[in-house]
Amino acid sequence: MNSIRVVIADDHRMIREGLKQLLELDGDIVIIGEAGDGIECLEQIETKKPDVLLLDINMPRMGGLKVLEKLKEMKSTTKVLILTIHNEIEYLLKAVEIGVNGYVLKDSESDLLRKAIFAVYGGETFIQPNMIPLLNEKLESREDMTSSENLLTKREMEVLRLITEGLFNKEIAYNLSISEKTVKNHVSNIFRKISVSDRTQAAVYAIKNNIVDVL
Structure with missing residues (x-):
């Protein structure tokens, strides 16, 4: 597999340097650029076109959520993984609304961050698991769960629950003892x-409609 090409956007140089050393340890990830503010971040994305952007929320000149909005307007193919100190649900809700690919807190274990990077690179969505209860509490508008259960088959409900837990298609296939191709078909049908x-929208739908248990 080719190395995942990553740009780090954070206004603290020491954090950028620490992340670079941590993520490049085994060669699966290579840091191809760094940015200390939002404007520089957009320039890095436009010129270097990384696979994944590690994006802080609080940055000078342009904040991370605004950068995310701009990237969506640009129809950028770079996957965006927010890496932040903010565990307030409002930030996560806004990021999901804009269309973020992943959301991880800076105090997480390094293995979780690496898993998140591989997840978003592979087209998956990764929301830090311990943020799910907060998301569940904040979502006030709930639809009748019965209609959702009638809409989806039992197997599709199982797949949707595992999507919400941030599992890869391969992991879902392993958990359910089915092929990855079958999982992909189920995911398409669910969407x-x-x-x-x-997958982010699917996960939010599942939580909003009480289809998944709080982790």
């Missing part, structure tokens, strides 16, 4: 039935 376009 179509609940009218969403990505």
Whole structure:
């Protein structure tokens, strides 16, 4: 597998240097650029086109959420993983609304960050598991769960629960003892039935409709 090309956007140089040393240890990830503010971050994305952007929320000149909005407007193919100190649910909700690919807290274990990077690079969505209860509490509008259960098959419900836990398709296949191709078919059917376009939206739908248990 080719190394995952990453740009780090954080206004603290020591954090950028520490992340670079940590993530490049085994060669699976290579840091191709760094940015200390939002404007510089957009320039790095435009010129270097990384696979994944590690994006802080609090940055000078342009904050991380605004950068995320700009990247969506630009239709950038770079996957965006927010890495922040903010565990307030409002930041996560806003990021999900804009279309973030992942959200991880800076006090997380390094293995969790690496898993998140590989997840978003592979087209998965990764929201830090211990943020899920906060997300669940904040979502006030809930639809009737019965209609969702009637809409999805039992197997699709199982797949949706595992999507919400941030599992890769391969991990879902292993957990359910089915092929990865079958998982992909289930995911496509789920997206179509609940009218969403990505795994983040599917996860939020599942939580909002009480389809998943609080982790």
